[in-house]
Amino acid sequence: MQDIEENSINDEILKPGLQQQTQNFQDQGKNLEIISIYDTEDEKTEQLINNKLQDQNDEYVVDINQDLEIQMEIINEQIYDDLQDKMQEELHQEVDNERQEEIKEYEQQEADSNEINLQQGKGKRSTRLDQIVQQKQALFKRLVQNELNQGKQSFLIKHLKLGNSKGQFNFELLYKATVDGFKAKKFHQKCDNQGATISFILSNAGQIFGGYASQSWDASVNGYIKDKNAFLFNVGKKKIIYVKEANQKNALYSSEECLMSFGLGNDLHVHDDCHKENENYSFLGNSFHCPFECGKYGSLKAQKYLGGYKNFKVREIETYQVTQLRN
Secondary structure, eight states: OHHHHHHHHHHHHHHHHHHHHHHHHHHHHHHHHHHHHHHHHHHHHHHHHHHHHHHHHHHHHHHHHHHHHHHHHHHHHHHHHHHHHHHHHHHHHHHHHHHHHHHHHHHHHHHHHHHHHHHHOOOOOOOHHHHHHHHHHHHHHHHHHHHHTTOTTOSSGGGOOBTTBOSOEEEEEEEEHHHHOSOHHHHHHHHBTOOSEEEEEEETTOOEEEEEESSOBOGGGOEEEOOTTOEEEETTTTEEEEBOGGGGGGSEEEOTTEEEEETTTTSEEEETTTTTSSOEEOOTTSSBOOOGGGOSTTOHHHHHTTTSSSEEOEEEEEEEEEEEOOO
């Protein structure tokens, strides 16, 4: 009986401790479950982040590859264009050389023919190059007349300015090189102090081009003349080339040594006896704008844009006085 009472007493003493331990074990189990849940959530989150980063990396790699492909296409196109330009320049140079040889041959034949004419009194013999020159002169006459008629096909008329006025104009021929001679002195005798003038030029390459001066030519100046309305032009290309605003004070250069010159850096220079030697040239892009298709100043395209050759001879010049047409 005493043993039973002792056991009951012990149970009463031990019971709270066991209950506390049991509760502790239960709490620890819950904590472990919570930690396990957190660990699981962390793993899921980490996996989501890794998946997102992988997707972004994949997209970045795709974008990089696409950019590289585009850049390679651009580079390949640029290389192709450069090769094309190089081939074109070489081809043009070959054609220019052939033309120069043809012109030399023609001029020699012309000289021989003139000698025969003097000795035998016979007419000038006709050659293929004679016909080419005649065709170029006929085309020159037709295109110039088209501009002077101020018809729908004219592209120059709307760019002409006398002071601040535009409109219909009257054109009077002052100088014709094949009639008056190719001397600078003769040009200035005919054209100096005549007000605004427009000059049409035919080169030995068959190019038709020229320049407009709203101010008078004057050889006595022996220097530059300011002209804010001056421009150069190419009839075949129907292109107007304006003087740069910063270079208007150097738009024209007038002296006894040359027929006419436009620009500080000789954007167009026509020398004395311009039909004899290749001393005429054009450096577009100095005082006058360089056409976009020519590239930069000093390029071969820019130098050949007007005359057809880097240095050219002149076959014809016609200079007209420009006055406002009065009703």
